[in-house]
Ligand SMILES: *Cc1c(COP(=O)(O)O)cnc(C)c1O
């Protein structure tokens with residue numbers, strides 16, 4: 388939020404999109420568009436009535452009402468504490484397996500860890516298998532990347548996805 392505010396203050400931010408599942412603890416499926424320009428927001432919302440599903444709105448509404456402002460803020464504080472704890476423990480785990488927890492300064496949300504011991508030349512079966520195992524064990528929010536795949540999005544080619 389701080390970075391978005393700074394970007395808007397020093398440069399230009401028309402609008403930004405945030406997932407409701409990550410920011411408001413509801414099932415995947417909704418997004419909130421934010422902007423510093425209320426007129427622009429009004430224009431965007433007029434493009435959409437009746438087309439999107441109402442279930443995301445209901446989910447967010449119910450969740451926010453039951454949490455209340457204090458409950459929501461409390462969770463944000465808790466997330467900051469858990470981030471340090473996760474970083475510490477994941478770092479230990481990585482060290483135990485001769486892997487590295489990547490140093491990504493200025494990113495207070497996500498972490499990255501190498502999976503060197505699972506990658507063998509041209510064979511990523513074990514790497515993708517780990518993603519599968521995490522999924523089966525209900526570990527959400529993780530993403531295992533083989534670094535050898537290529538993805539095309541519109542006319543852009545992304546290597547190592
Ligand atoms: C969450 C996430 C997505 C998916 O966004 P949704 O709006 O939740 O569908 C895509 N890319 C990254 C990096 C994400 O963290």
Ligand SMILES: *[C@@H]1O[C@H](CO)[C@@H](O)[C@H](O)[C@H]1NC(C)=O
Pocket residue numbers: 523524525
């Ligand atoms: C994962 O979640 C499902 C649904 O809540 C549950 O039935 C299952 O036992 C969980 N699996 C593990 C390994 O915890």
